[in-house]
Amino acid sequence: MKVILEAIDLTKVYKVGKIEVPALKGVSLKVREGEFISIMGPSGCGKSTLLHTLGGLCQPTSGKIIIDGEEISSARDAVRTDIRRRKIGFVFQRFNLLPTLTAKGNLEIAREIYGNGRDDKDHIHQILTLLGLENKVRHKPSELSGGEQQRVAIARAIINKPSILLADEPTGNLDTENSQVVLAMLQELNRKFNQTIMMITHNPEAAAVANRLIEMRDGKIVPHEHDVSWDAAKEDKIYI
Amino acid sequence: MSQSIVLANIFHRPMRSLATILAVGLEVALILTIVGLTQGIVMDSAKRIEGIGADIILRPPGASFLMATSAAPMPIKISEALYAVKGVRYVTPVLTELNSQGGLDLIYGIDLPSFNEVSSGFIFRSGSEFQDPMDVIIDDIYAHSRKLKIGDHVTFLNHSFKVCGIVEHGKGSRIYLPIQTMQNLMGVVGRASLMYIKCHSKQDVPEVTKKLKELLPGYTVLRTEEFVSQMSSAINDMAALRYFINLVTFIAALVGFFVIFLAMYTTITERTREIGILKSLGASKGYVLAVFMKEALSLCLLGFLFGILLSFGGELLIRKIFPSLQIVLGLEWIFKAAVIAVVSASLGAFYPAIRAAAQDPIDALAYEV
Numbered sequence: 001m002k003v004i005l006e007a008i009d010l011t012k013v014y015k016v017g018k019i020e021v022p023a024l025k026g027v028s029l030k031v032r033e034g035e036f037i038s039i040m041g042p043s044g045c046g047k048s049t050l051l052h053t054l055g056g057l058c059q060p061t062s063g064k065i066i067i068d069g070e071e072i073s074s075a076r077d078a079v080r081t082d083i084r085r086r087k088i089g090f091v092f093q094r095f096n097l098l099p100t101l102t103a104k105g106n107l108e109i110a111r112e113i114y115g116n117g118r119d120d121k122d123h124i125h126q127i128l129t130l131l132g133l134e135n136k137v138r139h140k141p142s143e144l145s146g147g148e149q150q151r152v153a154i155a156r157a158i159i160n161k162p163s164i165l166l167a168d169e170p171t172g173n174l175d176t177e178n179s180q181v182v183l184a185m186l187q188e189l190n191r192k193f194n195q196t197i198m199m200i201t202h203n204p205e206a207a208a209v210a211n212r213l214i215e216m217r218d219g220k221i222v223p224h225e226h227d228v229s230w231d232a233a234k235e236d237k238i239y240i
Numbered sequence: 241m242s243q244s245i246v247l248a249n250i251f252h253r254p255m256r257s258l259a260t261i262l263a264v265g266l267e268v269a270l271i272l273t274i275v276g277l278t279q280g281i282v283m284d285s286a287k288r289i290e291g292i293g294a295d296i297i298l299r300p301p302g303a304s305f306l307m308a309t310s311a312a313p314m315p316i317k318i319s320e321a322l323y324a325v326k327g328v329r330y331v332t333p334v335l336t337e338l339n340s341q342g343g344l345d346l347i348y349g350i351d352l353p354s355f356n357e358v359s360s361g362f363i364f365r366s367g368s369e370f371q372d373p374m375d376v377i378i379d380d381i382y383a384h385s386r387k388l389k390i391g392d393h394v395t396f397l398n399h400s401f402k403v404c405g406i407v408e409h410g411k412g413s414r415i416y417l418p419i420q421t422m423q424n425l426m427g428v429v430g431r432a433s434l435m436y437i438k439c440h441s442k443q444d445v446p447e448v449t450k451k452l453k454e455l456l457p458g459y460t461v462l463r464t465e466e467f468v469s470q471m472s473s474a475i476n477d478m479a480a481l482r483y484f485i486n487l488v489t490f491i492a493a494l495v496g497f498f499v500i501f502l503a504m505y506t507t508i509t510e511r512t513r514e515i516g517i518l519k520s521l522g523a524s525k526g527y528v529l530a531v532f533m534k535e536a537l538s539l540c541l542l543g544f545l546f547g548i549l550l551s552f553g554g555e556l557l558i559r560k561i562f563p564s565l566q567i568v569l570g571l572e573w574i575f576k577a578a579v580i581a582v583v584s585a586s587l588g589a590f591y592p593a594i595r596a597a598a599q600d601p602i603d604a605l606a607y608e609v
Contacts, residue, residue, distance in 0.1 A: 057520060057601045078524065085522020096517045096605065100248035109245055113523045156521070 001032035004163050004196050005054060010063035010073075012049050012219075023049040024060065025219035031164065036190040036197045038207035041216035047200045048168055050216070054198070055088045055166045056080035068163045085114055089157030089165040093172035095149040097141040103128075103152045104137040107159050114160040127155045131185055147178030154185060158195060165189070167199040171206050183209045246534045249507070256503060257539060263499035264543020264581055269550035270492045271577045272569055275485055276555065279573075280566035285346070286468040291410035292359045294332075294436035295445045297467045298322070298452065299460040314432050318456070319354075322437060325451050327444030330357040333432035335422050339396050339415065345382070345564070347396055348413035349422030349432075358438045359411050366390050367405035370418050376401035377416040379409035385563045397425045414564060493584040496543075500536050500588030508532060508596040515596050516604025525597040532596050536589030537582065544581045548574065 012024040023046045031037060039047050053060050056072050059080070065073040072083050090096075097106050107124050128134045131151040141149050150170055157165055167186065171179035187209050189195040201207050215222040250257045289297070300314040319331040335349030352369055356362070362369075365380050367390040376396065378388060383406045388394060392403045396415065407416075423429045437452075439445050445463055452461040462470070508515065518528055555567045 052602055055520075057605075081519070081522055081524050084520070085524075088522070090520045092520075092605070096513070096520070098245065098248075098514055098517055100252040100514075101245060105244055105248065109518075110521050113518070113521050113527060 001034065003030050004033045004035075004068055005029075005031040005198075006064075006066045007050075007054060008064040008066075010050070010053060010060045010065065012046070012053055012058070013061045023219055024053065024063075026063070027216075027219070027221055028063075029214065029221060031196060031198060033163075033196055034190070034194040035212055036187070036210040037199065037212045037214055038210035039198060039200045039214045039216060040202070040204070040207050041222075043202075045216045046219040047216050049219075051166050051168050051198065051200055055090060056084040057090075086160075087163040089160070089162035091150070091153050091157045091165065091167040091170045093169040095141065095146070095153045095173070097149055097152055097156070099141050102138050102140055103133060103144065103148075103155075106141075106152055106156050110156045110159050124159065127159055130188075131155050145178070146174050147181055150174060150178070150182050151185065154182070154189075158189060158193075164196045164198060167197060169200050169202065171201065171203060179203070179206065243534070245531060246538055249511070249535055250538060253507075253510075256506070260499055260503040260539045261543040261546055264496050264540055264585065265546035265550050267492045267496040267499075267584070268544050268547025268577045268581050269554060270495075271489050271580060272547070272551040272573055273554050273558075273567065274488045275573045276551070276567040276569045277558075277565065278481065278485060279568040279570065282471060283568055284566035286471040288410055288412050289471070290464060290468050292412045292436055292464075293438070294358050294464055295439045295442070296437040296449055296452065297460075297462050297464055298435040298437060298456070299462075300433075301458040301460070314435070314459075316430055316432050319435060321455065322435065322452070325448055325455065327439050327441075327448040327451075328437055329440045330354060330438040332358045332436050333419065334412070334434050334436060335419050335426070335428065335431070336413075336433040337397065337422065337426060345415055346413050347415045347417060347422070349419040350416050351419045352416075355416075355436075358436045362405070362407035362411065365406045365408060367403065369405060371404055372402065373418055373421045374399065374401050375404035375418070377405040377407055378403060379407050379411075379414045381409045381563050382414040397422070399425060489580060493580045496540075496581055496584035497588040500540065500585045501592065503539065504532060504536050504589045504592035507535070508592045511596075512599065512604050512607035515599045516601050516607065519599070519601035520605060528599075529593045529597040532593035533586070533589055536585050536593070540581050540585035543585075544578055547577065547581070 007027055007029050010024050010027040011022065014021045014023055027046075027050060039050070041047050049058075052058050054065060054067075056065075056067075060073050063073060064071060067083060067087050070083055070087075072080050075083070097103075098109065101109065104124070107127070111124070125134070128137060131154060133148065133151055133155060136144060136148055136152070139148075141152070144152065150173075154170070170186070171182055174182060183206055186197055186199065190197050197210070199206070199210060207213055298314075298318075314333075316333045319333060322328050322331045332351055332354035334355070337347045337349070339345045339347050362377065365383075367377075370377065376394065378394075383389070383403070386394070388403050388406075390403055390406065393400045394403060395401070396417065401417065419432070423431065437448070439448050449461055449463060452459070515528055518531070551569055555569060558565055558567055
């Protein structure tokens with residue numbers, strides 16, 4: 001399987017005044033095409049920092065990130081922005097929809113930023129149907145339930161067919177029922193469209209829908225006894 | 241598409257948008273009204289001078305185009321010498337003075353018989369010619385705006401005058417006093433501010449003008465068309481008037497700048513999270529900058545259109561309340577007002593938009609209102 005994302009010895013140090021706070025302490029990982037990875041760990045262990053760094057929202061202090069063959073860790077902001085636009089889809093815990101736009105408007109703006117404008121209405125319709133949102137296109141976020149908002153956010157994240165979908169606690173603000181719906185949809189996207197997904201979660205049940213689990217602690221990935229290859233991990237949920 | 245996010249943002253905070261549009265509208269209306277009034281007064285004055293029907297205007301050395309600011313150094317006796325010039329048919333001396341009591345009007349002191357000869361006479365709406373040294377003739381617009389009728393008393397030059405006649409407007413001034421009365425009151429007996437000259441025929445005008453220049457070196461001898469044209473362009477030529485217009489324009493532009501600056505500054509603070517969202521979607525700095533600049537310029541455009549409406553509404557209102565005041569809303573200044581509004585809005589929006597574009601996406605996403 002093709003490696004979609006590779007992180008090599010990533011570190012990230014935040015400066016709070018004169019104090020340096022290390023958030024990532026040498027993280028290395030490989031993500032292959034079609035993987036659905038859950039990242040678990042206690043609060044403050046560096047999960048979100050890892051996701052933001054991998055997604056090019058911030059630069060690592062040291063180390064390398066290669067996304068679909070493009071090195072972004074040392075790239076300047078404009079280049080990281082371009083790679084993020086073309087290759088990354090983000091889903092956040094707080095949905096982060098643009099509140100002034102309708103569901104359809106939120107999707108269209110993602111298309112526009114990507115550079116496709118309104119020219120692919122069929123694709124938008126296909127995704128809205130897949131996520132059960134075809135009747136909600138004219139609704140603004142404030143008129144949608146949490147579950148519906150998160151589905152719109154997922155639709156927006158995948159509308160440009162990104163190489164990898166990065167989800168930061170996508171069920172963190174949802175009740176059990178909506179969480180299950182959202183997780184089922186992520187799973188379906190992974191299975192049907194071979195969408196590569198990395199998902200942060202605190203919820204072991206949510207983590208269980210992934211086919212690979214990464215545990216983090218104190219800015220590092222926790223090593224486990226068995227380093228299982230992708231082929232073996234494909235069918236089972238295995239810690240690596 | 242960014243148009244729809246721009247529109248959505250404008251409608252999301254209707255009161256703020258409305259206040260911004262109103263302020264930009266006021267900026268535009270302020271420029272157009274002040275310039276329109278200045279131009280209107282000068283143009284109207286020029287039109288009325290043209291309406292007298294004289295061919296040549298003679299003015300003393302160093303006289304200003306603003307008649308009200310001229311002294312009266314020209315002896316009336318000059319008119320005898322003027323009549324001696326071949327081609328001159330009629331000459332009428334006029335003494336001018338600015339009346340600031342109850343308004344700002346130019347008073348003409350006229351010698352009625354010779355003024356009638358040059359101007360082919362007044363058309364009386366009511367009343368008649370001067371019967372008494374303390375009589376005044378006013379035009380219909382002045383009478384209407386001050387609600388004056390024949391027999392009413394009105395104060396000019398600190399003296400009370402009786403309205404003896406109301407005439408059709410368009411002959412030099414709106415207020416006419418007997419020239420001797422005015423000379424006595426102003427202490428300039430035997431003097432005039434200017435002379436209107438009528439030639440026997442239009443063909444005589446160039447030759448008469450030439451001869452008058454030779455006869456009265458240093459005096460301003462201008463054909464009426466020439467005088468009117470110079471008066472119209474005096475707005476641009478007169479430093480004080482130009483500074484006044486520039487100052488008003490600058491203040492208006494400053495208002496527009498700060499209104500847009502404040503509106504956009506509060507907007508980007510309020511929408512910090514949205515900026516983070518756009519950036520997480522891969523929006524470039526240029527895209528974010530464009531969204532906010534488009535929003536500011538859209539508000540500016542709406543404000544400009546409102547300002548145009550306001551200016552034309554103001555013109556109607558001014559005409560209704562002050563019929564003697566003229567206002568000219570020319571295309572040239574409408575265009576200039578648009579440029580000023582766009583430039584001030586762009587400058588006002590630029591810093592907030594730059595600030596928005598430079599936001600760190602993670603900080604922006606974590607922002608809590």
